[in-house]
Amino acid sequence: MTTLFIDGAVAEDPWVSIDGEQPVPEAEDVIVSLALFEAQRHALLTRNEGRLGVYLEADDQIDAIADDLGKIDLVALDFPSFADGRAFSKARLLRDRHGFAGEIRATGDVRIDQVQHMRRSGFNALAVHHQPTVDSLMEIKDAGLNLFYQPAIEGAEARSSSGGRSWARRAL
Amino acid sequence: MYRYDEFDREFVTSRVAQFRDQVERRVSGELTEDNFKPLRLQNGVYLQLHAYMLRVAVPYGTLNSSQMRMLGHIARKYDRDYGHFTTRQNIQFNWPKLADIPDILEDLASVEMHAIQTSGNCIRNVTADHLAGAAADEVADxxxxxxxxxxxxxxxxxxxxxxxxxxxxxxxxxxxxxxxxxxxxxxxxxxxxxxxxxxxxxxxxxxxxxxxxxxxxxxxxxxxxxxxxxxxxxxxxxxxxxxxxxxxxxxxxxxxxxxxxxxxxxxxxxxxxxxxxxxxxxxxxxxxxxxYFAPSEFADLPAKDDGLEQAKLDNRSFARWVDRNVVEHAQSGYAIVTVALKGTGEAPGDATSAQMDVLADLGEKYSFDELRVSHEQNVILPHVQLSDLKAVYDALLEAGMASANAGLITDIIACPGLDYCALATARSIPVAQELSQRFADLDCQNDIGDLKLKISGCINACGHHHVGHIGILGVDRRGEELYQVTLGGSGDEQAAVGEIIGRGFSKDEIGDAVETIVDTYLARRLSDDEAFLETYRRLGPQPFKDALYPAKETA
The missing domain is CATH 3.30.413.10 (Sulfite Reductase Hemoprotein, domain 1)
Known part of the structure; x- marks a missing residue:
């Protein structure tokens, strides 16, 4: 059972995940694997209806979709385990290097203790299996701190009033 | 030194509260050990062979007296009355109870300390030259x-x-x-x-x-x-x-x-x-x-102190301690003191709570409230007036910390090894203790001169054996501890990785092997001024191999 949170609130998921060889429905919002995206790139990018999302596994790099991000509405980044932190840097690059403004969704082993790090790295959506994490997020408890020693995603945090430290931030 | 402001205080306090919650969730079973592990590691909590271990960060090895005193307090109250200074300028407590750790972190926070990121797959505590802000050769702190x-x-x-x-x-x-x-x-x-x-x-x-x-x-x-x-x-x-x-x-x-x-x-x-x-x-x-790191308000003093010179003449032990453990300060009239936590037969880097109290007092009284932990597992008093050296020495002598062996063969680096560590494959501390006793004679040590001996109890090399002039690596071979020897390593600006000299030695043989290496050096050096590493670099490994493995020579 997966619960989707967007910008901190429980949300219905309008997206359909398509994998393997099945045909891509013309009018639906679909999330496709990188393999499928590469195989049907032209068709996927020129659909008339239905939004496009791409799911990247931990080994996939965002360079593979970088040129097409203008036509992609959602990128799902997988956390195969709690301890694999590659997706943090990918989210950061999507936002900062590529200016991607669509949904960045964390999937896989999403745990409460990393939720704040995910948000600070650019994720705005979380697909959560882990029930204690779902419960905590329902209580709006993200196990994070309110003070930060480094700037993260622009706009999410304020410069700290603490003098003489351009790198310090405070939660809004 | 750096002092917390409101921001830092609030940060560390909320971090303690966060970890308290995580410990509660672990104790209640909501968090499995697998899920808890990365969280506890980021807060410096390891699971060792016999107990949890807490590693406290000493950022770039600098601490003040109240911090040192707090470390002593933690050793006394929550541990077995001692702590272990590490090669990463931190301190480890080997026997805390998990349920006590949030309280320990709160005590640490009260003196602007924490254990954040002292372990785990993250950016660890940042280290620095332990003579920073005091060394005569410094370009900038x-x-x-x-x-x-x-x-x-x-x-x-x-x-x-x-x-x-x-x-x-x-x-x-x-x-x-x-x-x-x-x-x-x-x-x-x-x-x-x-x-x-x-x-x-x-x-x-x-x-x-x-x-x-x-x-x-x-x-x-x-x-x-x-x-x-x-x-x-x-x-x-x-x-x-x-x-x-x-x-x-x-x-x-x-x-x-x-x-x-x-x-x-x-x-x-x-x-x-x-x-x-x-x-x-x-x-x-x-x-x-x-x-925050501006130089202390040093007095304007002459480069030579007559009282000190007289005290050295009066007391040979003191004179030898000054020769080995005191080095030049950037400021005239001051000196840098190394307190070697390497007494004969002791575990390198260990200090009791009483010793930490003495160090705190000395730092407060004689060193502008500053102390350092070196990666060589010693404590430094960075800013001592020449005229105070004798008083510092006397206090150290009384507390059992006046070993005059800084930089000598018994100033050994050793990891905790199989006595504590879950990763270790062999014991390090008993080997360090045996070598420390074998070379205890100070005349003999001084004759050998500068020599860095470093011991690791497993391949992870926490004891820095690769950069020891003599490095010892303990491994497990079919249930027996075996010690491999590397020679010629160096961690300084002429960095070098030591070369494995040949087959390893049993625990009973390793002491003799080191003595053979040292004897070979003494016999082959060009003069008393040629240090072990220089001789090794000049001669290469062969004379040492020949001495260690004579059977091969005849084969």
């Missing part, structure tokens, strides 16, 4: 840079789940006392011809099972770019570092397999993109942090 890096790396959301641990060291002298080139990132603060401060940047150094000397990636980096450049390195490492094999996951392997030039292209491209962004360090902010 490395600690402001280390402090800025400490802050930036603390709970950096992107870099908490790296492929492997990540260590940064900063020095500010041409002479490297921090083994800087054996860190994932090594930084040397330097001045250019225009008198501006900047950094020389090394990447991909490390010890462990694949020792590598760091490669210079930037000869000059303006100081304003320090965080941007480090962030670029970390981002590239986080994305591309190997995660399929923990023994190949450090950045040194990425550098080695990708090649410095190719990796540098990626790093420089990312740096170019972000360097004029939010991480660019404003001059005034660097200056604000540097102000």
């Amino acid at each position: 490395p600690r402001p840079y280390a402090e800025i890096l400490r802050q930036w790396s603390t709970i950096h959301p992107e870099f908490l789940f790296l492929p492997r641990k990540f260590k940064i060291a900063v020095i500010g002298s041409p002479n490297d006392r921090a083994a800087m080139q054996f860190h994932d990132i090594g930084l040397e603060v330097r001045k250019n011809d225009a008198g501006e401060l900047g950094l020389r940047v090394f990447v991909g150094g490390g010890l462990g099972r694949t020792p590598m000397i760091g490669k210079m990636i930037r000869d000059w980096l303006p100081e304003e770019d320090m965080l941007s450049y480090c962030e670029a390195i970390l981002r590239v490492y986080n994305l591309y570092g190997r995660r399929d094999n923990k023994y190949k996951a450090r950045i040194k392997i990425l550098v080695h397999e990708t090649g410095l030039d190719d990796l540098k292209k990626d790093i420089e491209a990312e740096f170019e993109r972000i360097k004029d962004g939010v991480l660019k360090l404003p001059d005034e902010d660097v200056a604000a942090i540097a102000a």
Whole structure:
């Protein structure tokens, strides 16, 4: 059972995940694997209806979709385990290097203790299996701190009033 | 030294509360050990062979007297009355109860200390030259840079789940006392011809099972770019570092397999993109942090103190201690004292709570309230007036800390080894103790002269054996402890990885083997002034091999 949170609130998921060889429905919002995206790139990018999302596994790099991000509405980044932190840097690059403004969704082993790090790295959506994490997020408890020693995603945090430290931030 | 402001205090306090919640969830069973592990590691809590171990950060090895006193208090109240200073300038407590750890962290927070990121696959406590701010050869104090890096790396959301641990060291002298080139990132603060401060940047150094000397990636980096450049390195490492094999996951392997030039292209491209962004360090902010490390208010004193000279004449033991354990300070009339935690037969780096109290008192009274922990597992009193040296010595003597062996063969580095550590394959402390007793005679040690002996109880090399002039690595061979010897390693500016000299020795043989090596050196050195490492570099391994393995010579 997966619960989707967007910008901190429980949300219905309008997206359909398509994998393997099945045909891509013309009018639906679909999330496709990188393999499928590469195989049907032209068709996927020129659909008339239905939004496009791409799911990247931990080994996939965002360079593979970088040129097409203008036509992609959602990128799902997988956390195969709690301890694999590659997706943090990918989210950061999507936002900062590529200016991607669509949904960045964390999937896989999403745990409460990393939720704040995910948000600070650019994720705005979380697909959560882990029930204690779902419960905590329902209580709006993200196990994070309110003070930060480094700037993260622009706009999410304020410069700290603490003098003489351009790198310090405070939660809004 | 750095002092917390409101921001830091609030940060550390909320971090303690957060960990208290995590410990409660672990105790209640909501968190399994698997889920709890990365969280406790980021707070310095290891599960050792017999108990949990708490590793407390001593940022760049600098602490004040109330902090040292608090470490003593923790040893007394929550542990077995001692602590262990480590090769990463930290202190470990070996026997705390998990349920007590939130309270310990709260006690630490009250003196502006924490255990954040002293373990786990994240950016670890930043280390620095233990003589920073005192050494006569210093270009600039490395600690402001280390402090800025400490802050930036603390709970950096992107870099908490790296492929492997990540260590940064900063020095500010041409002479490297921090083994800087054996860190994932090594930084040397330097001045250019225009008198501006900047950094020389090394990447991909490390010890462990694949020792590598760091490669210079930037000869000059303006100081304003320090965080941007480090962030670029970390981002590239986080994305591309190997995660399929923990023994190949450090950045040194990425550098080695990708090649410095190719990796540098990626790093420089990312740096170019972000360097004029939010991480660019404003001059005034660097200056604000540097102000915390402004030189103490030293008195104007002559370079020579008659009372000291007389005391040396009156007391030979004191004179020998001054010769070995006291070095020149940048300020005339002052000196730097090394308190060697290496008494005969003792476990290197261990100090009792009573000894920590004495160190705190001495720091407060004689060293501008400052102490240091060195990566050689000693404690430093960085700013002592020459006229106070005798009083310091007397107090140390009474507390059992006046070993006059700094830099000598019994100033041994050793990891905790199989007596404590879950990773160890052999004991290190008993070997250190035996060697310490074997070479206890101070005349004999002084005759041998400068010699760095370093012992690790497993391939992970926490005892820095690769950079020992004599290195000893304990391994397990079919249930027996076996000790391999490397010679010629060095962690200084002429960095070198020691060479394995031949087959290993049993625990009963290793003492004789070291003595044979030392005897060979004494017999072959050109003069008393030629140190062991110089002789080794001149002669190479062969004479030592011949002496250690005479049977092979005849075969």
